[in-house]
Amino acid sequence: MSDRVVEFEILRYDPDQDETPRFQTYSVPCHEDWVVLDAINYIKDELDRTLSYRWSCHMAVCGSCGMVINGEPALACHAFVRDYPDQIRVEPLHNFPVERDLVVNMDDFIGKLTSVKPWLIAKDPKTIDEGAYLQSKAELSIFKQYTACINCLLCYSACPQYALNDAFVGPAALALAHRYNQDSRDVGRSARQDVVASNPGIWECSFVGACSEVCPKSVDPAAAIQQAKIASTGDYFLDFLMPWRNKAADDGSNDQ
Amino acid sequence: MARSHKPIVWGLFAAGGTVAAFVLPVLILLSGAGVALGLLPASSLEYENLRSLLTHPLTRLVLFGVLFLILWHAAHRLRITAHDLGIRADTLVATVFYAIAGLGSVLLAIALMALA
Amino acid sequence: MSGPYIRPVSRTGWWLTQPRYVRYMMREISSLFIGGYMLIMITGLYRLSQGPQEYAAFLAALLGPAGVAYTLVTFVFAAYHTYTWFIVTPKAMPLVFAGKRVPGSVIVAAHWVGFAVISVALWLLMTAQGV
Numbered sequence: 001m002s003d004r005v006v007e008f009e010i011l012r013y014d015p016d017q018d019e020t021p022r023f024q025t026y027s028v029p030c031h032e033d034w035v036v037l038d039a040i041n042y043i044k045d046e047l048d049r050t051l052s053y054r055w056s057c058h059m060a061v062c063g064s065c066g067m068v069i070n071g072e073p074a075l076a077c078h079a080f081v082r083d084y085p086d087q088i089r090v091e092p093l094h095n096f097p098v099e100r101d102l103v104v105n106m107d108d109f110i111g112k113l114t115s116v117k118p119w120l121i122a123k124d125p126k127t128i129d130e131g132a133y134l135q136s137k138a139e140l141s142i143f144k145q146y147t148a149c150i151n152c153l154l155c156y157s158a159c160p161q162y163a164l165n166d167a168f169v170g171p172a173a174l175a176l177a178h179r180y181n182q183d184s185r186d187v188g189r190s191a192r193q194d195v196v197a198s199n200p201g202i203w204e205c206s207f208v209g210a211c212s213e214v215c216p217k218s219v220d221p222a223a224a225i226q227q228a229k230i231a232s233t234g235d236y237f238l239d240f241l242m243p244w245r246n247k248a249a250d251d252g253s254n255d256q
Numbered sequence: 257m258a259r260s261h262k263p264i265v266w267g268l269f270a271a272g273g274t275v276a277a278f279v280l281p282v283l284i285l286l287s288g289a290g291v292a293l294g295l296l297p298a299s300s301l302e303y304e305n306l307r308s309l310l311t312h313p314l315t316r317l318v319l320f321g322v323l324f325l326i327l328w329h330a331a332h333r334l335r336i337t338a339h340d341l342g343i344r345a346d347t348l349v350a351t352v353f354y355a356i357a358g359l360g361s362v363l364l365a366i367a368l369m370a371l372a
Numbered sequence: 373m374s375g376p377y378i379r380p381v382s383r384t385g386w387w388l389t390q391p392r393y394v395r396y397m398m399r400e401i402s403s404l405f406i407g408g409y410m411l412i413m414i415t416g417l418y419r420l421s422q423g424p425q426e427y428a429a430f431l432a433a434l435l436g437p438a439g440v441a442y443t444l445v446t447f448v449f450a451a452y453h454t455y456t457w458f459i460v461t462p463k464a465m466p467l468v469f470a471g472k473r474v475p476g477s478v479i480v481a482a483h484w485v486g487f488a489v490i491s492v493a494l495w496l497l498m499t500a501q502g503v
Contacts, residue, residue, distance in 0.1 A: 276450065284447045286494070289447050301434075326410050337397075
């Protein structure tokens, strides 16, 4: 099994030296079973130690190695070189500021994630001694797919609405809000609504669906957002018709 | 961040989109494409025929509902499309498109009531 | 020392960069033709309410070459709207039956069946009345 020589065109940017990014090409002899991350590691080890990038698990669970590979957002550890032609262009995730080479600044996402309160807001919080919250398989199946998010940000890279307006809360954060809103143990939906149901929340989404297409964990954030739109629309009209309902919602008893 | 008022127009958008998905293709066939494609005689769209078809108030009410919802569906989607094509003045765009939909709705109501 | 670099995005041309964005834009542009067709229908109904002469002028324009072209293009876009609307319905409204998720393909197929039934019913209803 001989190695195939692949030309990697990698975006380079040194904030101390460069005004704008440039591309640098490396010839890499790739083993048949390599992923793009293996080639990038080879470049760093053998060809150019100045190349900066993020990676960790090498098995598509940590979400660190998100990049744009031949125009498509992908996890570098999940993109098999054999599926690509002899020229592979690697860029940092779109729609985030480039710190250096393939490293982007993800502070905007972290802030948005925090703002949707991605933790269990239980009605009657239990201590460990009081035992576990009970949940049936059926209840789990409603939100399980949304728990799979690894915060890799491929969805933000693919989302044109985030590209056009970075105030948009974005697919992953909204999918994670949905994950908790749909969790039978959680009553925090109204606590999250001010962010979720705001103009830069779900309403900035125009259902392009690119996020779900590029998600490596099949979270389907687009579906989460559309479901949230329907629920929020129902809420809006019910709150209008029954204004007292809002008070009930705040103590968490009025859940989906 | 305050809760948005978008649900108002989005509700219309979703209802109109659903109605359009189910009835618009056949509606287009019945209202012009059918004649153009030779599936219907030209007489099907003539004055007397159409007027007799629209005598029943329920027919006109349903037709109002269908056209109203699809009109507002299109207006909202086009507002988003304007944003997608780089036009940033969203409030102006929304006002223009919803005003057109509003005027269209009024004209439609007037026309259908006059057809009694 | 430049600091982080923000890559520019074309506000008007971003959708030309990927096939999935082009398909999205086609779906969105369907509303341009659909909305226009609604205005045409409303105009037609208004002309109908005005009288035979006004309506005849409208009908002549509708069945003229420009009118036919517009109508047929709108029909294609309407069909594309139906197709794209049905495909996303299972995402917006997931269905659980007997403890299991109903597959999206089943929901989509059911919509197409409903579409066929409604289309045939409306066609028969309108043509039977002498349309």
